[in-house]
Amino acid sequence: MWNWISVNRIRLAGIVLTLALLLSAIGMWLGISARKQSQALQEEVQNMERRYLALQEPHADTVEQSYLFLAYEGKIGIFNQTGDVLFAVLEVDLRTLPSADRAMLAEGIVVHSEAEMRALSEDYTS
Numbered sequence: 001m002w003n004w005i006s007v008n009r010i011r012l013a014g015i016v017l018t019l020a021l022l023l024s025a026i027g028m029w030l031g032i033s034a035r036k037q038s039q040a041l042q043e044e045v046q047n048m049e050r051r052y053l054a055l056q057e058p059h060a061d062t063v064e065q066s067y068l069f070l071a072y073e074g075k076i077g078i079f080n081q082t083g084d085v086l087f088a089v090l091e092v093d094l095r096t097l098p099s100a101d102r103a104m105l106a107e108g109i110v111v112h113s114e115a116e117m118r119a120l121s122e123d124y125t126s
Contacts, residue, residue, distance in 0.1 A: 047086055054085040064113040069120060071105040076124055078117065081110060092124050 066081035076090040094102055111117050 050085045051087060054080055054087075066110055066112050067114075067117040069105060069109040069111070071102065076105060078121065083108065088121075090121060090124055097124075 067087070068079040068081055068083050070077050070079055070083060071094055072086070072089060074094055076092050076094070077086055078088045078090065079086055094105065097105075109120070111120055
């Protein structure tokens with residue numbers, strides 16, 4: 001009888017150890033997921049701050065804003081002329097565009113007014 005109790009204690013200890021390891025692994029996975037989400041949120045906040053600051057920059061009435069259309073994460077990104085502030089993303093899959101358009105977007109297409117930017121955006125999304 002004593003031997004049977006010892007065997008059951010050993011089995012119970014094994015089950016407890018397995019559960020502890022499983023819970024630890026789940027905790028680590030949740031921690032990594034939370035960190036990734038936190039990093040993504042921080043990047044989005046930084047992008048929003050850059051867009052806000054770009055909108056606050058003083059512009060002369062006679063000088064139009066220039067825009068840069070670039071391939072961005074498989075879609076079309078509209079940036080400021082230097083390409084460091086993302087204004088918008090057009091939900092156009094680059095794979096559906098002709099190769100000439102994809103090549104131009106890889107290099108960047110500069111338009112020199114908001115009207116040109118709207119017209120080009122409309123061309124790509126219609």
